[in-house]
Amino acid sequence: MMHNRQLATANVGVAVGAFGVATFLAFMQALSRAALDLPWRSPKMYYLSVTGHGVLMALVFTTFFIMGLGVALTTRALGRPLRYPRLAWLAFWVATVGSLGALWAIFWGKATVLYTFYPPLEAHPVFYIGLTLLVVGSWIWSAVTLGTYAAWRREHPGVPAPLAVHGILATIIVWLLATIGVAAEMLFQLIPWSLGLVETVDPLLARMLFWYFGHPLVYFWLIPAYVVWYTVLPKEAGGRLFSDPLARMVFALFIILSTPVGFHHQFMDPGISAGWKMLHTVNTAAILFPSLVTAFTVTASLEVAGRMRGATGLWDWIKRLPWGNPLVSSVILSMILFALGGIGGAVNAAFGMNSVVHNTAWIQGHFHLTVGSAVALTFMGGAYWLVPKLVGRDLELDLLARVQPFLWFVGMLLFSLANHVTGLMGMPRRVYEVGYAGNAITSHWQNLTLVSALGGVLLFVSASFFLLVMLGTVLAGRRREQPALEFAEPLAGKPERPLIFDRIWLWVVVAIVLVVIAYAYPLASHLAMERFGSPGFKPF
Amino acid sequence: MHVDIYERFWMWGAGAIVAIFLGITAFAAISQGRVPPSHAETVDPRNVWTDPRFAERGVKTNPDGSVEVTMVALMFAFQPNEIRVPAGTPVTFRLTSADVLHGFQIIGTNANTMLVPGYVSQFTTEFDRPGQYLIVCNEYCGLSHQGMFATLIVEEGE
Ligand SMILES: [Cu+2]
Numbered sequence: 020m021m022h023n024r025q026l027a028t029a030n031v032g033v034a035v036g037a038f039g040v041a042t043f044l045a046f047m048q049a050l051s052r053a054a055l056d057l058p059w060r061s062p063k064m065y066y067l068s069v070t071g072h073g074v075l076m077a078l079v080f081t082t083f084f085i086m087g088l089g090v091a092l093t094t095r096a097l098g099r100p101l102r103y104p105r106l107a108w109l110a111f112w113v114a115t116v117g118s119l120g121a122l123w124a125i126f127w128g129k130a131t132v133l134y135t136f137y138p139p140l141e142a143h144p145v146f147y148i149g150l151t152l153l154v155v156g157s158w159i160w161s162a163v164t165l166g167t168y169a170a171w172r173r174e175h176p177g178v179p180a181p182l183a184v185h186g187i188l189a190t191i192i193v194w195l196l197a198t199i200g201v202a203a204e205m206l207f208q209l210i211p212w213s214l215g216l217v218e219t220v221d222p223l224l225a226r227m228l229f230w231y232f233g234h235p236l237v238y239f240w241l242i243p244a245y246v247v248w249y250t251v252l253p254k255e256a257g258g259r260l261f262s263d264p265l266a267r268m269v270f271a272l273f274i275i276l277s278t279p280v281g282f283h284h285q286f287m288d289p290g291i292s293a294g295w296k297m298l299h300t301v302n303t304a305a306i307l308f309p310s311l312v313t314a315f316t317v318t319a320s321l322e323v324a325g326r327m328r329g330a331t332g333l334w335d336w337i338k339r340l341p342w343g344n345p346l347v348s349s350v351i352l353s354m355i356l357f358a359l360g361g362i363g364g365a366v367n368a369a370f371g372m373n374s375v376v377h378n379t380a381w382i383q384g385h386f387h388l389t390v391g392s393a394v395a396l397t398f399m400g401g402a403y404w405l406v407p408k409l410v411g412r413d414l415e416l417d418l419l420a421r422v423q424p425f426l427w428f429v430g431m432l433l434f435s436l437a438n439h440v441t442g443l444m445g446m447p448r449r450v451y452e453v454g455y456a457g458n459a460i461t462s463h464w465q466n467l468t469l470v471s472a473l474g475g476v477l478l479f480v481s482a483s484f485f486l487l488v489m490l491g492t493v494l495a496g497r498r499r500e501q502p503a504l505e506f507a508e509p510l511a512g513k514p515e516r517p518l519i520f521d522r523i524w525l526w527v528v529v530a531i532v533l534v535v536i537a538y539a540y541p542l543a544s545h546l547a548m549e550r551f552g553s554p555g556f557k558p559f
Numbered sequence: 560m561h562v563d564i565y566e567r568f569w570m571w572g573a574g575a576i577v578a579i580f581l582g583i584t585a586f587a588a589i590s591q592g593r594v595p596p597s598h599a600e601t602v603d604p605r606n607v608w609t610d611p612r613f614a615e616r617g618v619k620t621n622p623d624g625s626v627e628v629t630m631v632a633l634m635f636a637f638q639p640n641e642i643r644v645p646a647g648t649p650v651t652f653r654l655t656s657a658d659v660l661h662g663f664q665i666i667g668t669n670a671n672t673m674l675v676p677g678y679v680s681q682f683t684t685e686f687d688r689p690g691q692y693l694i695v696c697n698e699y700c701g702l703s704h705q706g707m708f709a710t711l712i713v714e715e716g717e
């Protein structure tokens with residue numbers, strides 16, 4: 020098990036490092052966007068930085084953190100070491116080498132294509148190959164985790180998997196299904212094209228494949244966060260999980276609903292018929308349901324915790340929660356921000372309203388509440404809980420750790436509310452400057468970009484606290500035997516018999532059927548249409 | 560499977576929210592024709608400037624009084640970069656890109672579409688308020704992306 024701990028530490032370590040670099044880039048961008056006069060401020064630096072921030076946060080930080088968390092949770096919950104530890108290390112190294120390659124291309128200015136890398140903007144082949152290796156690494160990790168689960172299953176026939184493992188399995192299935200899209204885009208389109216083996220690429224097909232991957236990518240981040248909410252938070256708050264079966268239902272629903280929704284990112288695209296966009300809208304609305312159920316179950320679990328700590332009246336339990344525990348405060352604050360993000364998400368997903376906000380600052384306001392808060396803040400809280408146990412040291416600088424989630428909360432509120440409002444006023448996202456030759460309407464945006472920059476400064480201070488705590492813990496935390504990873508007990512006791520939600524294969528089949536319904540016809544008719552490819556462009 | 564009574568209520572409520580959301584969206588789509596621009600037509604991006612559909616760009620008034628605007632986006636401008644249309648008349652935009660992805664958004668309206676090389680974006684809208692509008696590219700297209708905009712002037716209808 021020692022070995023597994025080192026592996027988890029290595030993965031979390033890369034994640035935290037990527038987070039540190041990305042957070043610095045974000046800070047510069049927020050100031051630059053507010054037109055503050057920074058040294059080296061230029062369009063080239065800005066777009067390079069946006070690319071670096073997106074790739075490091077959305078792809079590197081998340082993937083490595085999930086791999087590390089996954090190793091730690093599955094080995095502990097199953098009570099057995101990884102089945103193929105060498106392969107697990109191979110996964111780590113393949114993903115690391117791939118990420119370094121992609122970052123080399125970005126920071127040497129050869130891949131300023133943003134993290135969505137839409138062709139016919141053409142990056143250096145190493146960028147595409149590096150990101151592909153990151154995905155390949157995550158596939159190896161997935162195979163190792165599945166193999167470990169299979170071994171456990173043989174030893175324990177007929178019992179339901181521990182809830183945390185059920186959630187990690189859902190994560191892996193969503194990921195394997197999702198990455199088919201981006202793998203196809205990379206292998207059949209972008210890599211051969213960037214190597215000069217084929218001359219042109221179909222940009223719309225690339226967008227369809229990218230967003231086939233891009234939405235479930237969000238759930239690849241979110242499901243592990245939910246695993247922490249369901250299985251760790253109630254325990255740390257001093258209570259019990261309110262409903263184990265419903266948590267299992269939520270993970271099963273994510274398996275089937277995460278993927279057949281990608282067109283909601285392409286409402287404004289030509290070449291995809293409105294009917295298919297509508298079908299994806301239906302699926303998108305359905306995916307609200309498991310998150311709403313989660314909101315109830317997790318809140319109820321917190322109330323249980325408060326009452327077990329002696330709360331009496333209607334609201335007293337909130338006060339009784341251990342707000343000084345950084346995992347608890349991180350997760351609760353991330354849930355509040357996520358609720359706001361969910362309301363905005365409903366606007367994005369509404370077919371007709373999307374045209375008001377598409378590609379405006381609203382969108383970046385939105386996903387900083389979802390991935391930037393629900394996921395990132397939960398992962399930071401998770402790190403406060405996990406890293407001391409992995410390295411066998413006390414959490415150092417714990418005062419900073421206690422303040423940090425609240426700073427993030429305030430910073431993110433300022434940042435994202437300002438961006439939601441400027442977005443509604445029409446300000447586009449991912450733009451170096453929004454002056455448009457002094458056009459009158461743009462003057463209304465300027466003050467709000469300052470508010471968002473202020474939010475960015477607070478977020479940067481918060482992120483720096485997090486990094487200091489991590490560094491301090493690993494280097495200077497007091498070496499001491501740490502309490503083992505422990506999971507919350509369900510209120511009604513451990514489930515004895517598996518439910519329908521535990522029949523993972525059934526849900527995999529349903530998921531595949533839904534994907535085929537949502538994508539087979541639009542993709543086939545797209546491929547059958549007369550199409551013209553695009554040559555590449557490198558305007559950076 | 561035991562489910563707490565309050566959570567049961569909540570789940571019915573959650574289901575209702577999803578249903579209401581879909582109902583409103585479907586109603587707007589079917590009865591008011593509020594659907595996103597989804598025109599399917601292809602064009603060779605390397606021959607955009609000579610393609611008969613885009614060789615002549617600008618504003619054209621059809622015999623039935625409807626107005627058609629043809630524009631091409633390129634790094635880092637719209638061609639033409641100023642257009643004039645009458646207020647209170649349906650205007651059909653026909654747009655494409657000559658190089659990379661661009662966006663087309665008329666600030667202060669809900670006119671918004673992606674411009675994908677190889678594809679023609681088309682949508683119809685009406686402007687009620689006369690005045691000057693800013694059109695921006697809202698999809699990153701290279702280092703001068705922030706300088707890519709055009710002007711729409713909506714004139715008092717006759
Ligand atoms: Cu999405």
Ligand SMILES: [Cu+2]
Pocket residue numbers: 633634635660661662696697698699700704707
């Ligand atoms: Cu552009």
